[in-house]
Amino acid sequence: xxxxxxxxxxxxxxxxxxxxxxxxxxxxxxxxxxxxxxxxxxxxxxxxxxxxxxxxxxxxxxxxxxxxxxxxxxxxxxxxxxxxxxxxxxxxxxxxxxxxxxxxxxxxxxxxxxxxxxxxxxxxxxxxxxxxxxxxxxxxxxxxxxxxx
Amino acid sequence: xxxxxxxxxxxxxxxxxxxxxxxxxxxxxxxxxxxxxxxxxxxxxxxxxxxxxxx
Numbered sequence: 001x002x003x004x005x006x007x008x009x010x011x012x013x014x015x016x017x018x019x020x021x022x023x024x025x026x027x028x029x030x031x032x033x034x035x036x037x038x039x040x041x042x043x044x045x046x047x048x049x050x051x052x053x054x055x056x057x058x059x060x061x062x063x064x065x066x067x068x069x070x071x072x073x074x075x076x077x078x079x080x081x082x083x084x085x086x087x088x089x090x091x092x093x094x095x096x097x098x099x100x101x102x103x104x105x106x107x108x109x110x111x112x113x114x115x116x117x118x119x120x121x122x123x124x125x126x127x128x129x130x131x132x133x134x135x136x137x138x139x140x141x142x143x144x145x146x147x148x149x
Numbered sequence: 150x151x152x153x154x155x156x157x158x159x160x161x162x163x164x165x166x167x168x169x170x171x172x173x174x175x176x177x178x179x180x181x182x183x184x185x186x187x188x189x190x191x192x193x194x195x196x197x198x199x200x201x202x203x204x
Contacts, residue, residue, distance in 0.1 A: 042169055049165045056158065121155045128159065132166045139170045 019144035026140035028094040030054075030133045033140025046136040053129035054096045061113050062122025064090050064097065064106040092130025092137075160189035 026033025031047015034040075065086040072080045091097050100106045106126070113119060142148040168182025 046166050046169050049162045053159075053162045060155070118151070118155070121152075121159075125155075125159065128163065132163065135166055135170055 015145055019141055022144040023137055023141035026137040027092070027133065030094060030096070030129075030136060033137060034143070037140060037143050039140075039143065042139070046132075046139065050093065050129050050133045050136060051096070053125050053132060054093050057122045057125030057127075057129060058100070058106055060118035060122030060125060061116040062106060062119065062124070062126040063109075063113070064100055064126055066090075066101070066107060086127060089127040089130045092132075092134045093126070094133060097130065156193045157190065160186050160193070163189060 022033045022036055025036060030050035031043045034043035034046065065083055067080060067083045067087055069075075069080060074080070116122075139148070164182045164186035167185045168178045172178045172181050
Protein backbone atom coordinates (compact mmCIF):
# COMPACT_ATOMS: atom_id res chain seq x y z
CA UNK A 1 0.00 0.00 0.00
CA UNK A 2 1.45 3.37 -0.99
CA UNK A 3 1.64 6.22 1.52
CA UNK A 4 -1.24 8.26 0.04
CA UNK A 5 -3.54 5.22 0.15
CA UNK A 6 -2.57 4.52 3.75
CA UNK A 7 -3.34 8.09 4.75
CA UNK A 8 -6.74 7.83 3.04
CA UNK A 9 -7.57 4.67 4.98
CA UNK A 10 -6.55 6.34 8.24
CA UNK A 11 -8.82 9.32 7.50
CA UNK A 12 -12.02 7.20 7.42
CA UNK A 13 -14.22 8.37 10.26
CA UNK A 14 -16.07 5.83 12.41
CA UNK A 15 -19.83 5.52 11.97
CA UNK A 16 -21.60 7.55 14.67
CA UNK A 17 -23.61 5.55 17.18
CA UNK A 18 -26.71 7.60 16.43
CA UNK A 19 -26.67 6.30 12.84
CA UNK A 20 -26.86 2.70 14.10
CA UNK A 21 -29.72 3.65 16.41
CA UNK A 22 -31.58 5.37 13.58
CA UNK A 23 -31.02 2.31 11.41
CA UNK A 24 -32.39 0.07 14.14
CA UNK A 25 -35.38 2.35 14.72
CA UNK A 26 -36.01 2.47 10.95
CA UNK A 27 -36.15 -1.31 10.83
CA UNK A 28 -38.32 -1.59 13.95
CA UNK A 29 -40.96 0.96 12.93
CA UNK A 30 -41.14 1.53 9.16
CA UNK A 31 -40.69 5.24 8.39
CA UNK A 32 -39.54 6.35 11.83
CA UNK A 33 -35.87 6.53 10.79
CA UNK A 34 -36.65 9.29 8.32
CA UNK A 35 -38.97 10.99 10.82
CA UNK A 36 -36.06 11.16 13.30
CA UNK A 37 -33.96 12.71 10.55
CA UNK A 38 -36.74 15.26 9.80
CA UNK A 39 -37.17 13.89 6.29
CA UNK A 40 -40.95 14.18 6.42
CA UNK A 41 -41.67 13.53 2.74
CA UNK A 42 -39.51 10.42 2.57
CA UNK A 43 -40.94 9.14 5.84
CA UNK A 44 -44.47 9.48 4.51
CA UNK A 45 -43.70 7.97 1.12
CA UNK A 46 -41.36 5.15 2.07
CA UNK A 47 -42.79 4.31 5.48
CA UNK A 48 -46.32 4.65 4.09
CA UNK A 49 -45.51 2.29 1.20
CA UNK A 50 -44.26 -0.36 3.64
CA UNK A 51 -47.27 -0.06 5.96
CA UNK A 52 -49.74 -0.14 3.04
CA UNK A 53 -47.93 -3.08 1.44
CA UNK A 54 -48.02 -5.05 4.70
CA UNK A 55 -51.68 -4.43 5.49
CA UNK A 56 -52.77 -5.11 1.91
CA UNK A 57 -50.84 -8.38 2.18
CA UNK A 58 -52.71 -9.30 5.34
CA UNK A 59 -56.06 -8.25 3.83
CA UNK A 60 -55.39 -10.47 0.80
CA UNK A 61 -54.91 -13.41 3.17
CA UNK A 62 -51.13 -13.65 2.92
CA UNK A 63 -49.01 -15.95 5.03
CA UNK A 64 -46.11 -14.89 7.24
CA UNK A 65 -43.16 -17.26 7.46
CA UNK A 66 -41.26 -18.47 10.48
CA UNK A 67 -38.75 -21.24 10.95
CA UNK A 68 -40.60 -24.34 12.06
CA UNK A 69 -38.75 -27.43 13.23
CA UNK A 70 -41.83 -29.57 12.73
CA UNK A 71 -40.79 -32.99 11.47
CA UNK A 72 -37.10 -32.02 11.34
CA UNK A 73 -34.31 -33.22 13.57
CA UNK A 74 -31.68 -30.58 12.75
CA UNK A 75 -31.45 -26.90 11.79
CA UNK A 76 -29.41 -27.94 8.76
CA UNK A 77 -32.15 -30.01 7.16
CA UNK A 78 -33.39 -28.65 3.84
CA UNK A 79 -37.00 -28.39 5.10
CA UNK A 80 -35.77 -25.98 7.80
CA UNK A 81 -33.16 -24.06 5.77
CA UNK A 82 -35.66 -23.31 2.98
CA UNK A 83 -37.85 -21.42 5.49
CA UNK A 84 -35.09 -18.98 6.46
CA UNK A 85 -35.02 -16.62 3.41
CA UNK A 86 -38.79 -15.86 3.40
CA UNK A 87 -38.71 -15.42 7.19
CA UNK A 88 -35.83 -12.94 6.88
CA UNK A 89 -37.82 -11.06 4.21
CA UNK A 90 -40.96 -10.96 6.39
CA UNK A 91 -38.94 -9.97 9.45
CA UNK A 92 -37.89 -6.81 7.61
CA UNK A 93 -41.28 -5.30 8.45
CA UNK A 94 -40.10 -4.97 12.07
CA UNK A 95 -42.86 -4.28 14.57
CA UNK A 96 -45.52 -5.27 12.03
CA UNK A 97 -44.10 -8.79 11.85
CA UNK A 98 -43.50 -9.00 15.59
CA UNK A 99 -47.02 -7.72 16.34
CA UNK A 100 -48.53 -10.31 14.02
CA UNK A 101 -46.43 -13.00 15.69
CA UNK A 102 -47.56 -11.90 19.17
CA UNK A 103 -51.23 -11.84 18.15
CA UNK A 104 -50.93 -14.92 15.91
CA UNK A 105 -52.14 -13.13 12.79
CA UNK A 106 -51.05 -14.49 9.43
CA UNK A 107 -48.93 -17.33 10.84
CA UNK A 108 -51.49 -20.13 10.97
CA UNK A 109 -51.39 -22.90 8.38
CA UNK A 110 -55.05 -22.60 7.43
CA UNK A 111 -56.19 -24.58 4.32
CA UNK A 112 -59.20 -22.28 3.87
CA UNK A 113 -56.90 -19.25 3.79
CA UNK A 114 -54.48 -20.97 1.41
CA UNK A 115 -57.39 -21.71 -0.93
CA UNK A 116 -58.18 -18.00 -1.39
CA UNK A 117 -57.47 -16.69 -4.87
CA UNK A 118 -55.44 -13.84 -3.40
CA UNK A 119 -53.37 -15.96 -1.01
CA UNK A 120 -50.20 -15.90 -3.14
CA UNK A 121 -50.58 -12.18 -3.82
CA UNK A 122 -50.93 -11.52 -0.11
CA UNK A 123 -47.87 -13.57 0.73
CA UNK A 124 -45.88 -11.71 -1.92
CA UNK A 125 -47.05 -8.34 -0.59
CA UNK A 126 -45.93 -9.33 2.92
CA UNK A 127 -42.51 -10.44 1.69
CA UNK A 128 -42.06 -7.27 -0.36
CA UNK A 129 -43.14 -5.05 2.56
CA UNK A 130 -40.25 -6.46 4.60
CA UNK A 131 -37.75 -6.13 1.75
CA UNK A 132 -38.85 -2.55 1.02
CA UNK A 133 -38.37 -1.73 4.68
CA UNK A 134 -34.79 -3.01 4.51
CA UNK A 135 -34.21 -0.52 1.68
CA UNK A 136 -35.88 2.22 3.74
CA UNK A 137 -33.69 1.33 6.70
CA UNK A 138 -30.50 1.48 4.62
CA UNK A 139 -31.56 4.84 3.17
CA UNK A 140 -32.14 6.26 6.67
CA UNK A 141 -28.78 4.87 7.79
CA UNK A 142 -26.99 6.45 4.81
CA UNK A 143 -28.60 9.82 5.52
CA UNK A 144 -27.65 9.57 9.21
CA UNK A 145 -24.03 8.77 8.31
CA UNK A 146 -23.94 11.66 5.82
CA UNK A 147 -23.50 9.64 2.65
CA UNK A 148 -26.79 10.99 1.31
CA UNK A 149 -28.66 14.23 1.77
CA UNK B 150 -59.43 -7.23 -12.90
CA UNK B 151 -58.46 -7.85 -9.25
CA UNK B 152 -55.25 -9.48 -10.43
CA UNK B 153 -54.41 -6.44 -12.52
CA UNK B 154 -55.15 -4.09 -9.62
CA UNK B 155 -52.98 -6.15 -7.28
CA UNK B 156 -50.14 -5.99 -9.80
CA UNK B 157 -50.61 -2.23 -10.29
CA UNK B 158 -50.64 -1.62 -6.53
CA UNK B 159 -47.55 -3.76 -6.06
CA UNK B 160 -45.75 -1.88 -8.87
CA UNK B 161 -46.80 1.50 -7.44
CA UNK B 162 -45.59 0.71 -3.89
CA UNK B 163 -42.26 -0.68 -5.09
CA UNK B 164 -41.82 2.27 -7.49
CA UNK B 165 -42.41 4.77 -4.67
CA UNK B 166 -39.62 3.27 -2.56
CA UNK B 167 -37.25 2.72 -5.50
CA UNK B 168 -37.84 6.28 -6.66
CA UNK B 169 -37.36 7.76 -3.20
CA UNK B 170 -34.03 6.04 -2.50
CA UNK B 171 -32.45 6.76 -5.88
CA UNK B 172 -31.19 9.83 -7.78
CA UNK B 173 -30.46 13.30 -6.44
CA UNK B 174 -33.27 15.70 -7.26
CA UNK B 175 -37.03 15.32 -6.71
CA UNK B 176 -37.61 15.63 -10.46
CA UNK B 177 -35.16 12.81 -11.23
CA UNK B 178 -36.72 10.69 -8.48
CA UNK B 179 -40.20 11.21 -9.90
CA UNK B 180 -39.07 10.28 -13.42
CA UNK B 181 -37.25 7.20 -12.12
CA UNK B 182 -40.27 6.15 -10.03
CA UNK B 183 -42.60 6.45 -13.03
CA UNK B 184 -40.09 4.51 -15.15
CA UNK B 185 -39.88 1.71 -12.57
CA UNK B 186 -43.69 1.56 -12.36
CA UNK B 187 -43.99 1.38 -16.15
CA UNK B 188 -41.34 -1.34 -16.32
CA UNK B 189 -43.05 -3.45 -13.64
CA UNK B 190 -46.37 -3.16 -15.46
CA UNK B 191 -44.93 -3.85 -18.91
CA UNK B 192 -42.92 -6.88 -17.76
CA UNK B 193 -45.92 -8.19 -15.79
CA UNK B 194 -48.20 -7.93 -18.82
CA UNK B 195 -45.67 -9.53 -21.17
CA UNK B 196 -45.05 -12.41 -18.74
CA UNK B 197 -48.79 -12.96 -18.25
CA UNK B 198 -49.29 -13.17 -22.02
CA UNK B 199 -46.41 -15.64 -22.35
CA UNK B 200 -47.78 -17.77 -19.51
CA UNK B 201 -51.24 -17.74 -21.13
CA UNK B 202 -49.90 -19.93 -23.95
CA UNK B 203 -48.16 -22.38 -21.61
CA UNK B 204 -50.53 -25.15 -20.55
